[in-house]
Amino acid sequence: MRMAIGARYDASAGRADVDPSAKVLPARRPGEAVAAVALAGPATVLLLLLFILPVAAIVAIALTDWQFGTKSLHFVGLANFEGIFADEAFVASLRNTLVYVSIVMPGTVLGGLAIALTIESGGTLRDFYRAIHFLPFMATLAAMAIVWEALLHPTIGLVNGTFAAIGLPTANWLRDEATVLPVLAVIGIWQNLGFAMVLFLAGLKSIPQDLYDAADIDGADRWLDRLMTVTLPMLGPVAMFVVIVVALRAFEVFDTVQILTRGGPGHASEVLLHTLYRESFEFLRAGYGAAITVVFLVIAVTLTLVQARLIDKRVHYQ
């Protein structure tokens, strides 16, 4: 559709009698400002009310001792930030989140890359393989978490049944401090793998055929040679991008923790968004929860800005 429009546009632009300046909208037509206010006004007001104002508010609330349901509110400076970093539960939450991300990110990126390369190496059933690997990414995670709980059940779960049959150690995966976080990370990888795969597949498509032809002439005509000399070097920028996007998604882990473990046992699977939710909406400590939110915001904004830089540098695949 876009191509059809483009063709029409080019045809008219090629005519000698068309004034090229006519393609530019006349600046400041009378009434244009009025139209712009009417068109953009509602969105502007709502952006301010639902995004900008709340971000300012969260920073402000983080500097107070406010609790939901109370009228009193005092400015306490950075006391909440000192409080959260002295709080064993928050420090555990931050550490767990970093551990979770450091498992999910490489697992997802390397797994997604391996599957994308394997799919791309042949010509048959590409759409089918892409679809079955992508399915977990879009299936309701809250529902699938319950399925994982059944799979991981200590006595009737398929995981322990299979592990016992082939002589591997079994465990009460979600109730054991040593296994709970890695197991949640496996679910995270399972969910995001197809997403990374799709981004890599698009990156693979954008590698110019010329490079493969040139590699052929230079004698790099085996699959592994072409992989090492052309594919992987050309995929570097896409990989950087996928790393950031997956890290961002991993930082936002919440559904599986809320449904399966509630941060337990102990604080073994406490993660940032879950701590934020608990402090703010279960313990109603708004100021304290807001300080956690600010920490989360700083991490997310930093990652997003790095990602935006990568896109601006045209190191993505389109």
Next chain:
Amino acid sequence: MSRARHPLSWPAAVVRHALLLASGGLMLLPFVWMTSLSLKPPAEIFRTSFSLLPAHWYAIENYGKALTAAALPRYMANGVLVCAAILALQILICAPCAYALAKLEFRGRDLLFGLVLVGLLIPHQVLAVPLFVLGYSLGLLNSYAALIFPFVVSPFGIFLFRQFFRSIPDDIVHAARLDGLSEFAIVWRIMLPMAMPAVIAFSIFSVVSHWNDLFWPLIAVKSPNLMPPALGVAIFRGGEASTEYGPLMAGAVLVILPLVLAFVVAQRWFIEGLTSASLK
């Protein structure tokens, strides 16, 4: 295809299919297990030997219980209502703004686009506490409105539509104005129909996000009558059915089924819609 000049030798092709079937099988395992348990009676679920198909079919009992005991139809209807309302309002509010940003000259345009970019930076969970306070002070909490209002404007929607509208030639806008169309009519009758690929991609992104969302509904509503599917199925599990895997799995199947069916029908659109959000 681009690499077809080097077709795989047949052993390599066999290895490729074997690897992909193995990894694909692992990805699908939870779906298969879920379906299998949803068909079995409790006695077979709690047996330690495994079989894919039940010896005694128990589908009617399990699905019946999920549909009656758990208010699952209500949760799904809530999901449809909330997703439809959010999407309609998002398009209604974002498309005109995107058109103004793409095609009109006005003071503050760059500032407004800056606002949109700031909005893109912010993960929505960060807004939860202030939006909860806002919802409380407006008396919106524990209502459909509570589930909808934080999402009526989407910075991503504005951004995506603006990108697409910019690629539509100005000549078309001129011609429409000469034909006497108002600016609003240009948005609805010219721009949006031409930007259908962007509209479809955004719609899939929006509906999938909000059908699956657990975080905000958990905060916004307490009444089971208002719960969307993800929250509903979580409550179902936490309640009396916590050990009744049969009905629980049947409920999970029903919650993910609409999206999975749509995905099977429109795979390419889904993949484009769900990945476009990270390429913003």
